Amino acid sequence: MTAVTFNFTDLVTKLESAVQYSMGFVAAVEQERLSFNTKLGEVIKTMLERYIDSQASLSPERLHHMYEWGQAGDPSARLFDFNMVATVTHITLDGSFRQSTSIPPSGGPPFENKASVMESGASITITPKDSGVIAFDVDGETVFTSSEVFIEHPGGPEVSGAFRETVEGFLRGYAKSEVILPIFRSMATPQEFKRYFPSGVKGGGYATGLIAGREYMRIKGGLNVE
Amino acid sequence: MLSETIEPIHVVNRYLWDELKKRMSPTEITKYNYGNIMPIFPVNDSTSGDAKWINRPYFVYTQAFRVTHGLHVLKKATFVYSLKSNVNDFMGWASALQDILDRQDDAAADINEYNWSLGNGSLYCPVIFHSFRVYQNEPAKPSSSVSTPSVSATFMVVAEYHLV
Numbered sequence: 001m002t003a004v005t006f007n008f009t010d011l012v013t014k015l016e017s018a019v020q021y022s023m024g025f026v027a028a029v030e031q032e033r034l035s036f037n038t039k040l041g042e043v044i045k046t047m048l049e050r051y052i053d054s055q056a057s058l059s060p061e062r063l064h065h066m067y068e069w070g071q072a073g074d075p076s077a078r079l080f081d082f083n084m085v086a087t088v089t090h091i092t093l094d095g096s097f098r099q100s101t102s103i104p105p106s107g108g109p110p111f112e113n114k115a116s117v118m119e120s121g122a123s124i125t126i127t128p129k130d131s132g133v134i135a136f137d138v139d140g141e142t143v144f145t146s147s148e149v150f151i152e153h154p155g156g157p158e159v160s161g162a163f164r165e166t167v168e169g170f171l172r173g174y175a176k177s178e179v180i181l182p183i184f185r186s187m188a189t190p191q192e193f194k195r196y197f198p199s200g201v202k203g204g205g206y207a208t209g210l211i212a213g214r215e216y217m218r219i220k221g222g223l224n225v226e
Numbered sequence: 227m228l229s230e231t232i233e234p235i236h237v238v239n240r241y242l243w244d245e246l247k248k249r250m251s252p253t254e255i256t257k258y259n260y261g262n263i264m265p266i267f268p269v270n271d272s273t274s275g276d277a278k279w280i281n282r283p284y285f286v287y288t289q290a291f292r293v294t295h296g297l298h299v300l301k302k303a304t305f306v307y308s309l310k311s312n313v314n315d316f317m318g319w320a321s322a323l324q325d326i327l328d329r330q331d332d333a334a335a336d337i338n339e340y341n342w343s344l345g346n347g348s349l350y351c352p353v354i355f356h357s358f359r360v361y362q363n364e365p366a367k368p369s370s371s372v373s374t375p376s377v378s379a380t381f382m383v384v385a386e387y388h389l390v
Contacts, residue, residue: 046291047290047291047304050290050291051290051291051304051306051382053290054269054288054289054290054306055306055308055380057269057288058269058286058287058288058306058307058308058380059308059369059378059380061369062367073269158367158368158369165364166363166364169363169364170363172363173361173362173363173382174304174361174363174382174384177359177361178304178359178361178384223293224293224294225291225292225293226291226292226293226294
């Protein structure tokens with residue numbers, strides 16, 4: 001008669017290790033969510049800023065208002081900022097406008113709220129100071145007037161809402177398709193969990209699960225914007 | 227003596243222009259008498275801003291950014307092309323750009339072959355392309371920067387490649 005024996009002690013040990021391994025993996029994913037979102041948010045912010053700069057260089061008639069006078073597309077002359085805030089569940093990009101400090105081409109004081117006024121599409125009325133005159137260009141000729149001047153589209157008709165459209169278009173189009181979806185697709189199958197599982201069960205347990213989880217939450221291959 | 231480094235984008239631009247000439251009807255190209263000029267200009271190129279281009283379709287391009295993945299050799303460059311055109315020609319040129327480049331690995335294979343043909347048996351530019359994708363994030367816009375009615379639109383061209 002053949003005797004069959006079962007080593008339940010070993011089985012129980014392995015099951016316990018597997019459970020510990022899984023708990024370690026989940027714990028690492030929770031721990032790493034904030035740094036994952038922070039890295040992703042920073043990459044998207046950098047891409048967005050570079051995209052706006054390139055758009056402004058190619059089509060200054062649409063985005064010149066987001067830069068100091070005559071410097072459309074120059075990163076050092078931006079009149080916008082994005083503040084990126086990442087939490088474990090959200091990435092938020094808040095845009096704000098800087099005040100212009102450069103002298104307009106027609107002279108006079110800086111048009112401080114150039115970016116926000118032109119982006120909003122608001123019309124403006126310029127009144128001469130101290131009964132003086134206003135000088136401005138019309139088709140290349142300098143014109144002087146002592147009357148109020150009404151400008152329906154400061155910065156030209158294309159600038160109104162162009163910054164918002166550029167940002168939204170980038171986030172809905174390129175960023176979604178080219179950055180966010182590929183990363184999430186690569187995370188849909190947690191290969192790292194499978195790869196480390198044998199060593200986790202063999203005694204690595206919780207600590208091995210942590211290693212696997214951290215590797216899973218790293219953006220594959222890294223992601224650097226030049 | 228000035229020497230110019232051949233960048234991957236130069237191969238893409240030459241391919242794009244040759245394909246545009248092949249795909250569009252001859253009159254669409256010859257009516258504008260481009261001569262030997264390839265109407266795909268780097269940003270701030272003085273010839274692109276000259277008044278003689280008013281009403282003729284042309285592209286202006288720049289590289290927005292490049293994404294690298296750690297130690298991987300594969301690079302992903304994002305080029306931005308702005309098409310500026312009269313109203314009548316705009317749709318034909320915009321569609322052609324997307325038809326030519328938005329074909330992922332098929333476009334890459336064709337451009338690699340083109341790169342070999344330019345080099346007469348070796349690579350004209352030491353690059354192997356893997357994929358191309360094109361995004362138009364925003365609709366075309368009428369432009370008031372010139373006196374005749376014109377339209378402009380921006381396309382993001384994502385090229386994956388490695389240098390050899």
